[in-house]
Amino acid sequence: MADSKVENRNQYVLITGATSGIGYELANLFAKDGYNLVLVARNEDRLQEITDKLKQAYGVEITPLPKDLFRPEAAQEIYDATHDMGITINVLVNDAGQGEWGPFIETDLQRDLDIIQLNISSLISLTKLYLKEMVTRNEGKILQLGSEAGTTPTPLLAVYAATKAFVLSFSAALANEVKDTNITITALLPGATDTDFFHKAHQEDTVVYKEKSLADPCDVAKDGYDALMKGESKIISGAKTKMHVFMSDLLGQKLSASNMRKQMQPSEKKKGRTKSGHVPSRKERESIQQETGMKDGDYSNDYRDHSDA
Numbered sequence: 001m002a003d004s005k006v007e008n009r010n011q012y013v014l015i016t017g018a019t020s021g022i023g024y025e026l027a028n029l030f031a032k033d034g035y036n037l038v039l040v041a042r043n044e045d046r047l048q049e050i051t052d053k054l055k056q057a058y059g060v061e062i063t064p065l066p067k068d069l070f071r072p073e074a075a076q077e078i079y080d081a082t083h084d085m086g087i088t089i090n091v092l093v094n095d096a097g098q099g100e101w102g103p104f105i106e107t108d109l110q111r112d113l114d115i116i117q118l119n120i121s122s123l124i125s126l127t128k129l130y131l132k133e134m135v136t137r138n139e140g141k142i143l144q145l146g147s148e149a150g151t152t153p154t155p156l157l158a159v160y161a162a163t164k165a166f167v168l169s170f171s172a173a174l175a176n177e178v179k180d181t182n183i184t185i186t187a188l189l190p191g192a193t194d195t196d197f198f199h200k201a202h203q204e205d206t207v208v209y210k211e212k213s214l215a216d217p218c219d220v221a222k223d224g225y226d227a228l229m230k231g232e233s234k235i236i237s238g239a240k241t242k243m244h245v246f247m248s249d250l251l252g253q254k255l256s257a258s259n260m261r262k263q264m265q266p267s268e269k270k271k272g273r274t275k276s277g278h279v280p281s282r283k284e285r286e287s288i289q290q291e292t293g294m295k296d297g298d299y300s301n302d303y304r305d306h307s308d309a
């Protein structure tokens with residue numbers, strides 16, 4: 001078992017989206033530093049797998065909480081569950097998020113609304129519920145997963161990018177509201193990162209996924225973790241992403257949208273990346289497939305069939 005920091009032994013971190021990609025890497029970083037974890041995602045088997053692995057590696061307390069944040073009631077249920085277990089959440093990480101690729105008039109309306117529920121409404125609910133307690137205690141930290149896409153209108157991923165623009169504005173406003181307390185709110189802005197996101201969004205055939213280099217979720221998580229610990233209000237992860245955000249500010253919305261569209265178009269290359277190089281994302285995909293019998297790409301929303309999306 002690895003050494004972990006004793007001072008964090010009675011601290012609890014709640015992470016949504018902890019089974020894959022950036023959320024999984026964040027869970028590792030917190031566990032390594034001795035924090036106890038409450039982990040939220042939909043897939044129960046994968047949650048249990050990660051719980052067992054992190055417990056064994058770091059000896060911290062881990063509570064898996066399977067919940068579907070597409071459901072409007074889920075945030076309150078999570079809050080009630082931690083309350084009933086007598087757990088005080090010292091750090092909240094709102095990581096779970098999804099997108100759906102395609103021209104806006106062709107994407108499924110319910111899927112768009114689900115994404116808004118997950119990326120915005122559930123994030124607001126969890127933030128409200130736990131921030132109130134943090135303010136009462138005058139202590140706490142919140143990490144919100146934004147995105148480079150939140151700084152630029154993104155054709156063919158329009159709803160997703162708009163939800164992330166919301167997250168950035170919301171987080172900056174809250175950071176100001178709590179600036180005279182011991183609470184900090186940090187927004188993490190990754191660029192395109194090698195996770196299962198692209199498969200869930202049916203975005204595997206795009207230029208950005210097939211042809212471009214993608215950030216490593218370990219590096220993105222570390223940037224977010226360090227910024228959160230320092231209490232910074234915003235962190236853009238990686239030099240390439242910083243440059244993109246700078247250019248987008250310079251060019252204005254119309255030209256930036258046109259640049260983004262080129263990244264979101266279907267790639268004409270026959271060869272290219274087809275599956276995530278990130279092991280936990282691949283494992284998540286495999287365990288969901290085993291459990292549900294669904295094919296690749298079908299499980300982005302486990303109660304609707306998107307196989308023809």
Ligand SMILES: NC(=O)c1ccc[n+]([C@@H]2O[C@H](COP(=O)([O-])OP(=O)(O)OC[C@H]3O[C@@H](n4cnc5c(N)ncnc54)[C@H](OP(=O)(O)O)[C@@H]3O)[C@@H](O)[C@H]2O)c1
Binds near residue numbers: 097191
């Ligand atoms: N990858 C990128 O290029 C990129 C770039 C910028 C920002 N981001 C943001 O980073 C965050 C993490 O994404 P990722 O790239 O790490 O994706 P990922 O590998 O697909 O991980 C998503 C995580 O969220 C959980 N999740 C998805 N839908 C959920 C729901 N309805 N209820 C509860 N949990 C749910 C997933 O587990 P279950 O499926 O089991 O629920 C999984 O643990 C997202 O907010 C995303 O928007 C990603």
